[in-house]
Amino acid sequence: MLFKVIAKEELKRLFELLASSHTVVGPVKTGRDRTGLPLYAFDEVERFEDLSLDYAMTKIPAKRFFLPYREDMAVFEMRKDDWNKKVDYNMDRPRIFFGMHPCDINALNRLDKVLMGETYPMPYYIAKRQNTVIIGIDCTPRPYCFCRSMAADTALHGFDMFLTDIGERYFAEILSDTAFNFLRLIKTAEPAGEDHVLYKKAAAARNERFVTQVDTTDLMKILDMEFQSDVWKQWGDKCLSCGTCSNVCPTCYCYSVEATVDLKLTTARKTKMLYSCNLIDFAEVAGAHNFRPERHIRLKYRYYHKHRGFVEAYEESLCVGCGRCGESCLAGITVPEVIASVRSTL
Amino acid sequence: MLNSGRTYLGVPVSRPKVGFFDFSSCEGCQLQMVNNESTLLDFLALVQIVNFREAMTGESDDYDIAFVEGSITRPDEVDRLQAIRSRAKVLVALGSCACFGGVNQLKNRFRDLPWVKETVYGGAAVETDVVRPLHDVVTVDLMIYGCPVRKEEVEKVVTNIAIGKEIAYPKYPVCMECKANENICLFDLGEACLGPVTRAGCGAWCPGSRAGCWGCRGPADDPNMEQMKRLMQERGISEEMILDRLECFGGFCEFSDALRAEMSKENP
Numbered sequence A: 001m002l003f004k005v006i007a008k009e010e011l012k013r014l015f016e017l018l019a020s021s022h023t024v025v026g027p028v029k030t031g032r033d034r035t036g037l038p039l040y041a042f043d044e045v046e047r048f049e050d051l052s053l054d055y056a057m058t059k060i061p062a063k064r065f066f067l068p069y070r071e072d073m074a075v076f077e078m079r080k081d082d083w084n085k086k087v088d089y090n091m092d093r094p095r096i097f098f099g100m101h102p103c104d105i106n107a108l109n110r111l112d113k114v115l116m117g118e119t120y121p122m123p124y125y126i127a128k129r130q131n132t133v134i135i136g137i138d139c140t141p142r143p144y145c146f147c148r149s150m151a152a153d154t155a156l157h158g159f160d161m162f163l164t165d166i167g168e169r170y171f172a173e174i175l176s177d178t179a180f181n182f183l184r185l186i187k188t189a190e191p192a193g194e195d196h197v198l199y200k201k202a203a204a205a206r207n208e209r210f211v212t213q214v215d216t217t218d219l220m221k222i223l224d225m226e227f228q229s230d231v232w233k234q235w236g237d238k239c240l241s242c243g244t245c246s247n248v249c250p251t252c253y254c255y256s257v258e259a260t261v262d263l264k265l266t267t268a269r270k271t272k273m274l275y276s277c278n279l280i281d282f283a284e285v286a287g288a289h290n291f292r293p294e295r296h297i298r299l300k301y302r303y304y305h306k307h308r309g310f311v312e313a314y315e316e317s318l319c320v321g322c323g324r325c326g327e328s329c330l331a332g333i334t335v336p337e338v339i340a341s342v343r344s345t346l
Numbered sequence B: 001m002l003n004s005g006r007t008y009l010g011v012p013v014s015r016p017k018v019g020f021f022d023f024s025s026c027e028g029c030q031l032q033m034v035n036n037e038s039t040l041l042d043f044l045a046l047v048q049i050v051n052f053r054e055a056m057t058g059e060s061d062d063y064d065i066a067f068v069e070g071s072i073t074r075p076d077e078v079d080r081l082q083a084i085r086s087r088a089k090v091l092v093a094l095g096s097c098a099c100f101g102g103v104n105q106l107k108n109r110f111r112d113l114p115w116v117k118e119t120v121y122g123g124a125a126v127e128t129d130v131v132r133p134l135h136d137v138v139t140v141d142l143m144i145y146g147c148p149v150r151k152e153e154v155e156k157v158v159t160n161i162a163i164g165k166e167i168a169y170p171k172y173p174v175c176m177e178c179k180a181n182e183n184i185c186l187f188d189l190g191e192a193c194l195g196p197v198t199r200a201g202c203g204a205w206c207p208g209s210r211a212g213c214w215g216c217r218g219p220a221d222d223p224n225m226e227q228m229k230r231l232m233q234e235r236g237i238s239e240e241m242i243l244d245r246l247e248c249f250g251g252f253c254e255f256s257d258a259l260r261a262e263m264s265k266e267n268p
Ligand code: SF4
Pocket: A238, A239, A240, A241, A242, A243, A244, A245, A246, A278, A299, A325, A328, A329, A330, A331, A332, A333
């Protein structure tokens, strides 16, 4: 593994060099909530001053730059008796993602397992994933975060370079040639013994800030035992079936497809739209039969996909513990509380 | 009714005769239909408009599809609507007034209609009754929600009729579209919003302009009204304020009536 240290003003210079020739996406401040706390989002950034590298957490994950909420999968030019199909993966040039937290990098790694796997590779995703350079950055855990419980607090791969703030400088971990070549554009130094100490201190301070935990011991087995538990009904009674949890989740990838024809009848489109297993018609099939008409059943399956089915298939959960779904859920349904209620021995 | 020589994938396309009609309303939905000139000609190539008071002179009683805007407030409107129904093969309720009574039905909220009439019209001889949606009077085949309707949605319906494609609406609530647009949630800003229970399709129009949803498209499928009420109350929004929103367009009347009844039981 290759390490470097970078002075803060040099990172600014790197950003400016990259932004002059590339599309750069990163965290920006979008306003304040009712309690005065800043709100953040990922967006295209042109000026280093607009980038908030010390951001807490974005409400919407980085997912939409890899799996847009709406995306044309194919456009058909309709001719008299036939058609011409055009497929575009909607990624016209490479992108640099400047400042992604470990949970979001791990979320992409978990998405890779499905969307870049052998069974159902999704070219629309692969095109974006492979053409995005990712510069990760460390974070300050918030009360909602439980990525540590989900083994997602450290990113081991899936990025090009990872930065940790050690005061005057950044401690950089370099994983790709691309990142290595970027760093040749600016001044960097080899880390000295004191940088290692500063890095370890920063890591320890971060660890102390995790307050929320989810006990995943034997969780698959417990979920199997508690399939008929009353707790599902209790949570289901609160659920609004609004889909917000999936929309803000960095690892939810389900989608629906709609075909539309324009008013001229000359162009047709197949458009995919990210969906949620909590929506009422998620399991509705042709003939209008609905396999999951009840809220609590749908909510339950969301948990079973994340914490049981995916674990069985890939030996890790499809939840990285970012806490976004619980924070955004207007009904106050949070992963730590739901799992704790299922585990409860009362 | 075929569209002379037009085909889609080799299959002939229909060109239905269409009439637009208005009852008690602001005519804003009809206005939506004519205000986007860039697609108007394409729209007219798909249908043959035989009745549209707001956009043309002349009228005809020979039509396949009747787009009906407005709510029913007078006995003569009942007769006229029934006549339209008897001529149209398909009757489409256009907009919130036609679907639910719309803003007009707010007056039903005052249980004393003579008083409303006296206050609004003074002594003038105006005939006005309880406000009713179209389906209270005739069979409605299709509803296009919204106050006002979105032109793109009407165009989509018409396109689907022309090529014989199924017409489907979102069953999920506005929050889905709101999140996809990456709006800041109004509740995060300390405001109220009916997005979690209102049928999507508007593209989260109001939250996109930092205004909470007032439910103009009526309830989504199986809305969780209990939780909606609870979450508003937890955030310090009074029942009266919840009712202001629920009662505004009439789509939620079943729930708002129940909530009013519950409230008067608690504080008689
Ligand atoms: S769990 Fe919460 S966010 Fe998810 S659908 Fe239910 S109410 Fe919406």
